[in-house]
Amino acid sequence: MIKFRPRDFIQTTDDLVFSAVSYSHTGDKIPGFLRYVPCAGGFKKVDTRQANKALKEHPEYLPPRGESEIPYHLVPVGRIKRIFYPEKRVPKIMNNAADDLEIKARRLIKIFSKEIPIEKIGVTGSILIGVHRPDSDIDLVIYGRKNFMLARDLLKKLIRGGIIDQLDEKEWEGAYRKRVGNKDPDYYTFEEFLQHEKRKFNKGVISGTKFDILMVLDDDEEDKAGKEKGWRKIGKIKLQGVVEDDSYAFSYPARYGIWSIEGIRELISFTHTYMGQAENGEKIEVSGVLEEDEEGSRRVIVGTTREAVGEYIKVLEV
DSSP states (O other): OOOTTTTEEEETTTOEEEEEEOOSSSEEEEEEEEEEETTEEEEEEOOOHHHHHGGOOGGGGOOOOTTTTOOOOOEEEGGGEEEEEEEHHHHHHHHHHOSSHHHHHHHHHHHHHTTTTTTGGGEEGGGGTTOOOTOOOOEEEESHHHHHHHHHHHHHHHHHSSSSSOOOOHHHHHHHHHHSSOOTTSSOOOOOOOHHHHOOOOOOEEEEEEEEEEEEOGGGGGGOOOOOOOOEEEEEEEEEEEEEEEEEEESEEEEEEEEOOOOEEEEEEOOOGGGGGTTOOOEEEEEEEEOOOTTSSSEEEEEESOOOOOOOOEEEEO
């Protein structure tokens, strides 16, 4: 059995690079998002539209139509060339940081490893596969829910103590545009984005470089990730509800236990924007896609594309 977790990167025999999005296989395939395609001199990052266009030439990576609205692609196990593990990138950075960005990543690892075992820290994103640029962000993976919460608490103290910088207005604007595009959607305004993001304490700036801390469940927690099982799309839905369980709101995918008049008890987000978005007891408004399984259970998916146009989770009173 091939070992993988979310935030691991999978390179195929076609030199396509996918980010794993699940803890378990779907048959003989691994769920993932296409993140990089080959180009002259290396790899080029792609968004959802570009990824789906590229995969028209590789239909074996596309999920069957008419089933779940989950937006991932599927990597056949037989097409795997290499798996990049974030936790294995850390020793290389600690022993030989090759450039300024890796030096900053090493500084962050040293800071967080004062509270968290270094073997529970990883580096994903462009640094993981060595295609980063001087202006790239740093994506730190923290393994285990308890460790992640410790990392958030530490980051909060570091920001308030002036050791790590909070994002400035321009950087927040850039983060917002990265998620929603160049238009100002009325369903999730910049002001609403700021209200939600500033209380999460999962982002910071070190020496002018933005970084994120990302939660991935540890080996003994993976049974909490939920299993995919014959879901079918019902249609778009907008509803209000109350968060009853935020334990895995920062996980990937983010999972919320909710109460709603419609009887829906689970909300899942596949987009980073809405991870850690709401806490227990908060009233939320949700726009997404309703799904139902063979037993009649229903759930709402938010983030049926990475950009999640028209889909959102927001607290009604932040």
